[in-house]
Amino acid sequence: MARRGKKKGRPVSGWVIFDKPKGMGSTEAVSKIKWLFNAEKAGHAGTLDPLASGMLPIALGEATKTVPYVMDGTKVYRFRVGWGEQRSTDDMEGVVTHSSDKRPSRDEILAAAAKYVGVISQVPPQFSAIKIDGERAYDLARSGESVEIPSREVEIDSLDLVEMPDEHFAEFEVVCSKGTYVRSLARDMGLDLGCYGYIAELRRIEVSPFIAEDFVTLTELEQAWPPLPPKPEEGEEVEDRPFIVRDFSALDALVIDTLAALECLPQVPLSDDQAHRVRLGNPVILRGRDAPLEADEACVTTKGKLLAIGLIEQGQFKPKRVFTSL
Structure with missing residues (x-):
């Protein structure tokens, strides 16, 4: 009978409430955090698009057992909608598919936003992780195939207009349930207003039960990271060097206790x-x-x-x- 290999890494457990920078994928973020902590196991509670920034709760060790409870938590997003264009991905990354010279007034935006509060039916974007006949929608979309994605019910607790920097953009804050696509909100509001719309900026600021005060940045994590021992010099025997124990205490101090995920x-x-x-x-x-x-x-x-x-x-x-x- 084959023996099971020893787990690699430290048995550190808890939550890192990572402030994911724009441009980094969720899987890449988890790999980075796992490496920094030299953790045995890591996972995240809710994917965040590479073009989005903000809260990506990452579970280490036994905290991965509590991921479903955080995934079910209420989300808060701050986002900017660009008016006048519809894009293939419903965000800045896609190509423009429709355009309009119309720009909505403040009163029109407020009236449109009010229709999205409560339980609503929403069609996910063509470029999303939804599975259609076993295939990811974004894979089908990248291959040029247009697919019909069924609508789903999501709950919007609030959708507030934060500011209008100019006639071309509007900033919102939304409190919503698991499974809500903010890109779909921008697309659908633009269609309702007769001017088209897409996500120009997106940041997740809360994933219940975690809040903005729990954020930890990549810079903070890297500054607390204990450096690796220097490589042996040429001709130096490794066994002649003193054993160096890396001190992870500063890094571990940034971890939130696993129990915090179970406030519900x-x-x-x-x-x-x-x-x-x-x-x-x-x-x-x-x-x-x-x-x-x-x-x-x-x-x-x-x-x-x-x-x-x-x-x-x-x-x-x-x-x-x-x-x-x-």
Whole structure:
């Protein structure tokens, strides 16, 4: 029987709320963060287009188990719409497909934006990651194939006009649900206004439960990164060099605790004895006046750290996913 190889990297766990710069892809960002932290595992909660900047929550280690809860969180975007053009990608990257000399007034924009608040039906852009018959829509679009993408329901909590720097552009802030395409918002508002529209700038500023104060930039991460030991000089034997332990403490200080991702769930502290039972996968009776009796999903903690996610039935917590990094 083949032996499993040892995991590469450190068992660091938690969230890095990365302020992704414009031009960097989400997969590239995850690889960069994983390398900087020398982490065993990393993943992100919600793709952000390369042309967009802003919040890309990146999970390290066991925090990857909580990614679905962050992906379901409310999103806040600040974006600029350019009027007078429709583009193939609904943003600056695409070619112009239609144009108009009309420019909307402030009152017209406010009236149009109000129609998009609430549960709306939205067709994703042709250049999107939606799968059509097993193929990504953007792959089909790049090959020149025009595909019919079914509409989907999304929820817009608010859509506010922030400013109009001139007649050609308008800046908005939108609070929306998972799955909302801001590029589609710009396209559809432009069509409603009879002038066409596309995304000129896009920045994500919140992904619930994380906020702008949680941001960490690439510069901050690189400044906290412990440098690698210098390479051996010619003729120097590696075994003759002293062993150097890299100090990741400054970098790890920028990581947010895994538990922060689960603000949406009831959180119940356990005693040492209860925690031991849960670590073994066993259910425990929750005690205390404030302990919930029923919950489809809840998490339990020990010494302030996340221990497990599970359900509560008749006052009994039943673990479904146990976390080993505390």
